[in-house]
Amino acid sequence: MRFFNTIRIHPYLCRFMAAVPGAFFFLCTSGLFAQPVRVACVGNSVTYGYSLKDPATQSYPAVLQGLLGSSYTVGNFGHSGATLLKNGHRPYYKTKEFQGALAMHPDIVVIHLGLNDTDPRDFALYGDHFIPDYNWLIDTFRQVNPKARIYICKMTPIFTGHPRFLSSTHVWYQKVQQAIEQVARINKVPLIDLYQQFHDRPDLITDQPTLHPNKAGAAKLAKVIYQHLTGRFGGLTLPDIFTSGMVLQRDQPVKIWGTADAGSTVLVKFHGQEKKCTVPFDGRWQLQLAAQKANAQPETMTVINGSDKIQLQDILIGDVWLASGQSNMLFTVKQTDKADSLIRHRELKKGILRLFNDKNLAATDDINWDTAVLNKTDRLQFFSGHWAKPDPEETSDFSAVGYVFGRQIALSQDIPVGMIEVAVGGSPLLSWVDRSTLENDPLFEPALHDWLHSDYLMEWCRQRAAKNLEKSTAPYPRHPYEPAYNYEAGIAPIAGLPIKGVIWYQGESDADNAPLFARLFPVFVKSWRATWHRADLPFYYVQLSSLDRPSWNYFRDVQRKLQHQIPHSKMVVTSDLGDSLNVHYKDKIPVGQRLALVALKETYHQDIEDQGPTIEKATRLKSQQLLLQFSHADGLRAKGGAPLRGFKIFDQNGNLVDVPGKIQGSSVVLQLPLHTQATSVVYGWEGFTRANLINKAALPASSFKLDLPPLP
Template identity: 40%
Template sequence: DPRNWPRYRDEFNQDYKELIDTFEEKGAEVWICKMTPIFHQHPRFKSGTRDWFWQIQKEIERVAETSEVGLIDLHTPLYSRPDLFPDALHPTAEGATILANTVYTAISKEYAELQIAPIFSDNMVLQRNKPIAIWGKGTPNSEVTITFNNTTKSSIVLADGSWEVTFPAMPSGGIHSIIFDDGATSKTITNILIGEVWLCSGQSNMAFQLKDSHKALATIENADNNQIRLYDMKEIAATNNIEWDEAILRKTNQLKYYKPTSWVESTKESASIFSAVGYYFGAMLQKELGVPIGLINNAIGGSTTESWIDRHTIEHNPVLVDLLYNWSKNDFIDNWVRSRAALNIKQAKDPHQRHPYHPAYLYESAIAPINNFNIAGVIWYQGESNAHNVEHHEVLLPAMVESWRKAWGEQLPFYYTQLSSMKYGRETWGHFRDSQRRLLDKIPLSAMAVTSDVGAENDVHPSQKREVGERLARWALADTYNRDIVKSGPLFDNIKIVDNKIVVTFRHTKKLYTSDNKPVREVEIAGRDKIYRPANAIIIGNSLHVSSNKVAQPQYVRYGWNSFSEGNLVNEASLPASTFSNEN
């Protein structure tokens, strides 16, 4: 019991070692186990149990290593299954079965069919210029050999049935094959290219299909391109206004929310149902870089930022941990999100039924299975389901980015889309867009595509996705690939108060313009009272001179604040300015 840890931690390793020695003196083969998870519903979770638990786990690993005994991991197979621990501590029969199978796999060494992780298939693209990890499952203690690029490597399958090999980094090119052999079975993956791989993730505006985007017909007609490869992770049931049946609910709990899929070449058919933003992004990269492009899409409509963060991060963050409690009535969660999830799982008999909107769920089902697969970076379009609480999202998004960078083991570029424009029921969007702009300074190696000019007045899913994908691609070309290209529209830099005017300066612009050659719209100014009034805005070079005869001593200025913005400020590349305010 972790409650005893503070009193007996100093004796733990010695006592455990003596116990092992006692069994070994009797001729026993000794295996020790990492503890099963303890979840947040445990009554003492935040008061010590959570932290003591992880300290004990580390010492169990140390004991196994120094005592040279086998270690069975009972934690990892169940850490993503809180539904199997109704009291947060003891597993159900299904959970106990997983435990039994885990132990049996480790100690029996019974033959298991050679398996390759699903992310590896014919037609895939592997990331160039980075080590190439390949992994799967097999018979414990057996040898798996992998032949790739005229090099053969082998791996001994571990006690949990896993194996992994890593090949050196390779330049772009192809075509390659990989041969897998465990002595009993041989498998081959073919038509492999080496190039640039990007993850496309978020919610419905990233999932939005190419065939539904504005003026997509010509793009689809020219989509046959074997230098673009697509890995499209689609859900077994959309989070639409429907009740899910028992089979969907069961698979959701088992983290089988995504359909099995494989890599395909870009064709008219495959591209038309892929993410529009992702496809336009990848097509521009492929054209400009001239190398193979691989795109992975796992976006889920309506998903929350917290659903994409790993459980350990949420549990240990003092702000985010409360997301885990009483989710269906949790005030941190948007009302629409809670009600939609409640409808989807209405037929559930399990009181611990899970849903893709729950904290950590999409990380566990869509990120964890692929986070050893090297990529160039991430493009992200999400926020609608978190726009109700700007301040909370300012904690969530940096935590999510850090979670993913830790999972991949590197500072991946993270390029995200600022929310667009919509007129009704989106009163917080001006604040949210400005918050997204300010997050650029909080998240290293990040960038933001402005899209307020391509919003839809009455639709949360605007169809002009080419602009979104290509604006994200501009950032990637400039910052990841060092291409000389204008990467952004004007971003607020600073203000200077001169008499009764505010002079606003911008980054990413040589000269300001308006998109329609009309006066600058949606500029407001306020004094110390913070009562904003429409302002006159005059462009002088790359600065904006703002004033109002109703504000004698201005202190604050903002632009594009309406939820449906008709702001028209652009730079020399006709890229739009972001919503901004000089308020902190």
């Protein structure tokens, strides 16, 4: 036992102890102590430091000792393989570490057990005993020191490298977590959520069974425990999405959140409202302000926490849209055709459009990333941005599609519009889906494990990511092509901010596997809607353009069908804008305009045409003819007055045959060759197509394949 002379209690700690359940009540006495505060870290191999080179110095209790200092004595009472269950295969209560923890007569007990109970030998058989056995453990520590403060932990994650993840472990893991939450409520003890702290950091738990934190993971674990024991979370902070010049969503309650030291008070002043809260035990505070109508007059928000004050100026209230996807959404205004007309425009009222460009830390080009980029990417620090007015410099570097869309909405509605851009060139769809959704889907869970060698990602994506990561020495390097990464690094940090809807342009990095994309895209949309707690969140997306790649026509047809399967979604066609050789065609202004048409019709309820000719039905006629009926077909015509192009059939022998077509009102009549039977009809059925059917609004028809009923 180590001793020291005196310790002075900071006034903040006394306030914290009085305000927060679980605070160090035993410290607020005279301010003088005869011996250190005894801390017992109870647990399994994670606590012990299994897989670390030197658990005596690298385990989380050892690191915690250094953080707390000589005023504390921290004991490591972790036993590898231990179960909380008394009937488990290696019960903790029978270990010498348990006896050692009791003999310490701890003032503070931190319990992290349950991971080994996910074994089929344990919770599957004795799960009904888990809560009573946990209650017994807590009571036992209270018997040896009635004044002891007990902290229990939700478990650190088990990632998908675990050999039993899908077969059983993940199911029992979720049940154990729920039981631990119930134990905390029953015993009125503070609950430290280690899952929340680690679930997006697989780079910190990198042993083969993905159970044990590595050295960096143990250090983070110690920091998290330290913060919860002391209430010191680094003072007042706001998420990066909160900066001066921002737009807040109208007609929805405004959520403001951040971190601050536990037990302190946060006060928010905005637009005549004042709200305050006491920062809870985990340091994460949030407040909700009443919904406001659109307001183009700049307002100031003040956030106060003790002596800390953050003041955000020039805030508007209007509609906030999220523009996301891969490189064609990332494609900037300065790269697009007619860029000068966008950069130097004078149509908008001053400041009514605001831009948040969440810029990439590095390009995903064919290069090796340096150590600084690799380290920040591992820590989920790949995106950074701030709100700005659309001056020439900010406009030039913003998404061309997102900027044109936002400008069109602002002009039409005469309200402030905020555009948030979060996009990564080459990113596959899997990288934008949250980890929990993927883990709970048996089809997509395997994509999380060893993703650099997984057929879930196109080979091009895997090769490019490997090139970027070539110099990494990390056991589990992170990358924005990794499943769930862009969600964790780019979407999760802004997900609390209410938005009007999403515009999406992505798919180029999934086009080689259209059937898989067809199953993943609805999962993706559902996951984002769950994130924003809005089942009706508008989701408007761009169909792939034309490019001389053999899979793209199949992929475009999948995208066309998906809009009919996903409520509150709609697609815009761009096949008439593509470049046969360049995936990054430069004519982006019409893309933003077409997305704006969809939003103006579906979200803002304007009576306008927002779709090109849409195939509805094919009927066999006499004289070897097919009648194709279209909706959105007012003024049906061929673009530029040229001959109608793009229609083909699959014949009875599986051959793809060009057929001439003739427009008749809102229909197209196809003339089939003699002695030819059509099994299906297609339009725009090449990677790069010159199909040219449009309507009065000059909007193009989508590629499609329509199977025909067999002949009698």
